[in-house]
Amino acid sequence: MGQVTIGQEESSLSATKNDNGRVEIPPGISALIEDGKVVDIWIEDLRKLNADVNVGGVLVSPQAALSDIKLALGPCSEVFP
Numbered sequence: 001m002g003q004v005t006i007g008q009e010e011s012s013l014s015a016t017k018n019d020n021g022r023v024e025i026p027p028g029i030s031a032l033i034e035d036g037k038v039v040d041i042w043i044e045d046l047r048k049l050n051a052d053v054n055v056g057g058v059l060v061s062p063q064a065a066l067s068d069i070k071l072a073l074g075p076c077s078e079v080f081p
Contacts, residue, residue, distance in 0.1 A: 004025045004029065004031050004038055004041055005038065005041075006038055006039065006040075006041065007037055007038060008037065008038045009036060009037060010023075010033045010036045010037065010038070011036070013025055013031070013038075017033045021033045021034060028043060028044060028045070028048050028049045029041065029042075029043055029049070029053070030042050030043070030044065046060065046062050046064070046069075047062050047063075048062070049062045050062070055073060056073075058072050058073060060072065060073070
């Protein structure tokens, strides 16, 4: 899986942003680009990924139970567009 971090230059990504400034790196991991840099990263559905995700040094499996994810990363918050 590719790596994407906050502040990363858009030119270093292996994807092209769409009209609303979003890219998928790889499919399933999305990033928002503003002024040529990554400003936000999110996962639509962890369960659909094919590999573990490294979140701040914590590996999270797509098969992990929500309770285990909350224990490792902290509480979840709903974000509405």
